[in-house]
Amino acid sequence: MKILPGKSAPEPLGSEIAIRTREIRLFTGLVLGAFLLTHFSNHALGLVSVEAMEAGRVWFNRLWRSPAGTVLLYGSVLTHFLLALLALYRRRSLRMPFREAAQLILGLSLPFLLVAHVVGTRVEWALTGHDSGYPEVVRSIWILNPAIGARQALALVIAWLHGCLGVYFWLRPKPWFPRSALILYTGALLVPVLALLGFAEAGRSIEEAPDRFGSLPVPPASDLLPMIGPGLYVAFGGMIAATLAARLVRSLRLWSRRVRIVYPGDQVVTVPLGFSVLEASRIAGIPHLSVCGGRGRCSTCRVRVLEGDPHQPPPTAQERGTLARIKAGPNVRLACQFRPTHDVSVVPILSTGRNGVASLVRGGRAQGQEQEIAVLFCDLRGFTSLAERRLPFDTVFILNRYFEAVGESVEDAGGYIDKFIGDGVLALFGLKSTPQQAARQALDAALRIKAALKHLNEEYESEFEQPLKIAMGLHAGPAIVGQMGYGQATSLTAVGDTINAASRLEGLAKELDVELVVSEDLATRAGLDLSSRDRQIVQIRGRAAPLGSWIIPEAGSLGR
Known part of the structure; x- marks a missing residue:
């Protein structure tokens, strides 16, 4: 029988707690990220001078050593670490993608790398009142004890890398992330590099002129200070060991209650009660796409439930929201959120077929990303009758010259040729630029195509009974851009309502015997005032809202 999850079922308390837990973990992680950013920025001032580092440290201490800053910082440290242990405990399987494993391992290793530094600076200041400045710290750990x-340099890099991975998993599903990824990656790389260079430059300055910064002060004695470091090591190590032990106890208890999950090809995976379908796939080594890392922030891991007991747990609020956004059917579930309590048969929707698995798991554009792009459709008018009066090789020659002219025009304008369809061309703009730039590039390409066609007609005037004519449609909006196809026929392309609308506008240009039809959306993005032109409302098949468009009889007139 098919599972029909109850849409009106009351939300389990555990799912609400899980959502709040993720929100708290994200907030505390961002607090720690802000601390690292300010701390590393303070280090980077060493590229200016040691005095600049000390001046920056005054403001840094006012922020993070204030009562509110202290509670926020160390509360976030403890909360974030405990929530990481909770996430580790909740995982039914430790098999996970490399990035997730790296984030987990780096996070759990941080306390052991940072305890000595924290005890020697913040804890010592709290117990004795001795405030270690940059000259003292740099001389101690960079000159006298380089090991x-x-x-500490390793701890710096690990802490930053752990934070960057967390931010990456958080932002990766956002539609704007691909456009901003290069800037974010550059910033993420520069911050630790500048911090290390600043610290090293401070060490060189102090080493060259040690008298300028005085001798190392002798901090006041404290009987308690030597015991705090080992105590923290034991505490953190004990919490990790207790978490792993609790996982083992739970696994032994749950293994007696197992669930069978049947995949296509009669693959059967048996897992303890409480495992998600995605965790079962990873345990069995079954390729299963999960762009967001199994956090319920995307729908790429979704499965179609074929058979199973109707009393399976209903979707959580987060799962329901994601499924509603993609208008999923009643028997579709997110594999990362669906934890079956009875035997079930499923089919991964986005990982069926050899090419589906291979291309989607590779990442990047292969996964498909929503982008704001501009689209140009152009087509030769009356080419069929023209080809009927010519030899096939002559027709091919003319087509290739036309394709060359269009291709060069699109590329010179900053666009990308998606495909040639008969004597038509589909071009995309905005794959690496803003929507406004994309719209202007598409308009520029249309003008270039018009000029190139005019030159082609002049060059082969004696060969044509009638000059070659063109019809073009321009539109802008969201589309899914990614690698699509099969085998050697796989290529970068775009799909969605925006592509269909641009094709319809090109068809309207043919119907009206004009060279160009521009949608209001593209004209608005390009900042183009076409109020003096003829305007029409176009009904697009399969599209609820009509599309306003401007009719341009002569494309070249836009450039005047």
Whole structure:
């Protein structure tokens, strides 16, 4: 029988707690990220001078050593670490993608790398009142004890990398992330590099002129200070060990209650009660796409439930929201959120077929990304009758010259040729630029195509009974851009309502015997005032809202 999850079922308390837990973990992670960013920025001032580092440290301490800053910082440290242990405990399987494993391992290793530094600075200041400034710290760990300095540099890189991975998993599903990824990656790389260079430059300055910064002060004695470091090591190590032990106890208890999950090809995976379908796939080594890392922030891991007991747990609020957004059917579930309590048969929707698995798992544009792009459709008018009066090789020659002219025009304008369809061309703009730039590039390409066609007609005037004519449609809006196809026929393309609308506008240009039809959406993005032109409302098949468009009889007139 098919599972029909109850849409009106009351939300389990556990799912609400899980959502709040993720929100708290994200908030505390962002607090720690802000601390690292300010701390590393303070280090980077060493590229200016040691005095600049000390001046920056005054403001840094006012922020993070204030009562509110102290509670926020160390509360976030403890909360974030405990929530990481909770996430580790909740995982039914430790098999996970490399990025997720790296984030987990780096996060759990951080306390052991940072305890000595925290005890020697913040804890010592709290117990004795001795405030270690940059000259003292740099001389101690960079000049006198370089091994400790190397360990602190390693801790710096690990802490930043752990934070960057967390931000990456958080932002990756956002539609604007691909456009901003290069800037974010550049910033993520520069921050630790500048911090290390600043610290090293401060060490060189102090080493060259040690008298300028005085001798190392002797901090006040404290009987409690030597015991805090080992105590923290034991505490953090004990919490990790207790979490792993609790996982083992739970696994032994749950293994007696197992669930069978049947996949296509009669693959059967048996897992303890409480495992998600995605975790079962990973345990069995079954390729299963999950762009967001199994956090319920995307729908790429969704499965179609074929058979199973109707009393399976209903979708959580987060799962229901994601499924509603993609208008999923009643028997579709998110594999990362669906934890069956009875035997079930499923089919991964986005990972069926050899090419589906291979291309989607590779990442990047292969996964498909929503982008704001501009689209140009152009087609030769009356080419069929023209081809009827010519030899096939002559027709091919003319087509290739036409394609060359259009291709060069599109590329010179900053666009990308998606495909040639008969004597038509589909071009995309905005794959690496803003929507406004994309719209202007598409208009520029249309003008270039018009000029190139005019030149082609002049060059082969004696060969044509009638000059070649063109019809073009321009539109802008969201589309899914990604690698699509099969085998050697796979290529970068775009799909969606925006593509269909641009094709319809090109068809309207043919119907009206004009060279260009421009949608209001593209004209608005390009900042183009076409109020003096003829305007028409176009009904697009399969599209609820009509599309306003401007009729341009002569494309070249836009450039005047």
